[in-house]
Amino acid sequence: MSVSYENSKIVYQGIKDAGITSLSALPETWLGLLLQHADRDPDMRLIQVAKEEEAIGIAAGAYFAGERHILLMQNHGFLAAMNGIVSLALLYGIPLCMLIALRGHWGEPYPWHTRGGIVTEGVLRALNIPFEYARSPNAVGRQIREAYTLSQSALSPIALLLTRDLMEEAL
């Protein structure tokens, strides 16, 4: 199974069309091509973190600075960022636009991804974080734009879950 080259390009274009100029991320397989686009783009600031929770702090700093910033991470990174999301973003009303690779969900062949995949939606619901699934390259650009808009108006974390349908090459 390989990562979709075309759809990675479309997702990155969606990020650009949403006017995003800064991005914090921790790499993972599905996000690899996306991050290569960001890395090569002179108009995009890419900040790679050692652990996803750092990105919650960086996103808060970017928000204070007035920068259009989004976060890219795997769902296990979202779980690793939990206290930052709760005790910084939710507590202070800091917007976070999170693009989360949803590993361990429908069709997952690797056992190690499955627990994270199974609990992600429940954790998002428990935190009252609005989320949507991104499945189609035709809709993902609009979904990114709308996720960013809602994060800013609601002053809340928002999650767009990047699914297997979107991120992997169709067989």
Place this chain on the structure above:
Amino acid sequence: MLYPELGDKLVVTIMGACAQELYDRGHKENFFYLQHAMGLASSIGLGLALHLPHEKIVVLDGDGSVLMNLGTLATLARYRPRNLVHVIFDNGSLLSTGGFDSHTTSGITDLAAIARGAGVEHVAAVDSVVAFGEAAIEAFARDDLSVIVAKVAAVGPNHYGMDLQLPENAFRFKRWIAGRKP
């Protein structure tokens, strides 16, 4: 001693003793108090520093908080914001939560060495008020990332409380920054 220098800088402080002492000297609109999320003060500082290159950012951190996010030192070193001063008050204690010893007690763990090992070039380790003052003056004047590890006594204020709601602090901090844009 630091306080008079902070009027024109963006200041991010950790919770508890550090936040309270700063607040009690007199709140300023350019102060942000991170009242609970341990470890992220320096990450907020990094987000500010990279996106506001014309501002000077000061992070007031604690040993317990830094130990909860050691990766931040490597991220700071990698992106090396020239306008960030990261002060770690190392009281060897989780003071604000009842004063338990932290891993830095009796010199077991050396945060300055960790910062150097993470790749930060300008790291000062100080254990007197005079040495701290000198390190702070140098760091504020330096056009490069600076980390100061200041050994301090584990004493804090005898009261806690602020007349400032947490989201209010965030809104006002953001507004102050927006008002500064050239």
